[in-house]
Amino acid sequence: MTDTVLVTGGAGFIGSHLVEHLAKTHNVVALDDLSGGTRDNLIDDTRVQFHEMSVNDPLDQLFREYKFSQVFHFAAYAAEGLSHHIRKFNYENNVVGSANVINACVKHGVDRLVFASSIAVYGDGKPPFYETMQCDPCDPYGVAKYAVEMDLAVAARHYGLEYTVFRPHNVYGERQNICDPFRNVVGIFLRNACRGDALPIFGDGTQSRAFTYVRDIIGPIVDAATDSRCINQTFDIGGQQVYTVNELAAAVGKALDVSVEKRYLPERPEAKHAYATHEKIKHWFPSMCQTSLSDGLAAMAEQVAISLEHGKTQLPALEVADWLPDSWRRHYSDSVSLQ
Numbered sequence: 001m002t003d004t005v006l007v008t009g010g011a012g013f014i015g016s017h018l019v020e021h022l023a024k025t026h027n028v029v030a031l032d033d034l035s036g037g038t039r040d041n042l043i044d045d046t047r048v049q050f051h052e053m054s055v056n057d058p059l060d061q062l063f064r065e066y067k068f069s070q071v072f073h074f075a076a077y078a079a080e081g082l083s084h085h086i087r088k089f090n091y092e093n094n095v096v097g098s099a100n101v102i103n104a105c106v107k108h109g110v111d112r113l114v115f116a117s118s119i120a121v122y123g124d125g126k127p128p129f130y131e132t133m134q135c136d137p138c139d140p141y142g143v144a145k146y147a148v149e150m151d152l153a154v155a156a157r158h159y160g161l162e163y164t165v166f167r168p169h170n171v172y173g174e175r176q177n178i179c180d181p182f183r184n185v186v187g188i189f190l191r192n193a194c195r196g197d198a199l200p201i202f203g204d205g206t207q208s209r210a211f212t213y214v215r216d217i218i219g220p221i222v223d224a225a226t227d228s229r230c231i232n233q234t235f236d237i238g239g240q241q242v243y244t245v246n247e248l249a250a251a252v253g254k255a256l257d258v259s260v261e262k263r264y265l266p267e268r269p270e271a272k273h274a275y276a277t278h279e280k281i282k283h284w285f286p287s288m289c290q291t292s293l294s295d296g297l298a299a300m301a302e303q304v305a306i307s308l309e310h311g312k313t314q315l316p317a318l319e320v321a322d323w324l325p326d327s328w329r330r331h332y333s334d335s336v337s338l339q
Contacts, residue, residue, distance in 0.1 A: 009075030173214030
């Protein structure tokens, strides 16, 4: 009998790629509240069942019906900088929702929970990051991800729930929602460049990141779910080559074959440099691909028009407007309530 697996955030960016890959060998349930994802991201396959739900909804009936062997928990609201201003929303979605998923996994005998954490757990530490170094998140989003990691370790000790944690970073590629004004600099740059708008850069653009093409990481994530070596293990996963934000802006212009204008803005609180060694994931999964930034951007650029047409922006209500960057404030109308 073919196992059935659950992907939370399954109609979203990374989640939909997981669903597509998993459907080759499994029956897949994609759970998504469509706040950022879209049904258009899902492949048309009889092996894939979609449920429009939030991870904060009651999950027991769903788990009883499908008897999931593995759960890939990739639902999240991932906005590091904005998380300072939506603290309650951040924790409700990223911590309380995760606790709901963990509870369901424990109660219904799931074999393994694969969790998408983030490189944000390292905060403003000195890179390159590696899995055993001290985590010190510098924003509520990173705090939320690290809290779930710690809770998984507790659930493993108390209930025997197996887990595998991945800490991806700066993931980009096809199906990304490039209409979101706060999440993922690659998407923001591509959207603005496509529209002829200036690319917003906080500070002087010397911040450095390693950008990760989405299709490179899907295979190892799927394989880890049934690999006994990966029980209760944590992996940094992503691109190896480090670029400054200024270099990314130039690469985006080249991918779209347009001249880009850069608009420099006041610095915001963020990690200046963030990238990892990936020695562990390279040792355990040596066949993992490393697509170049130019090739990844070229693949993504082919779908920019589609992404602009189908993408959407659903902004959470601001909870604290103090010290919100002026360039972000304009995305909120007077009708958005402050709690």
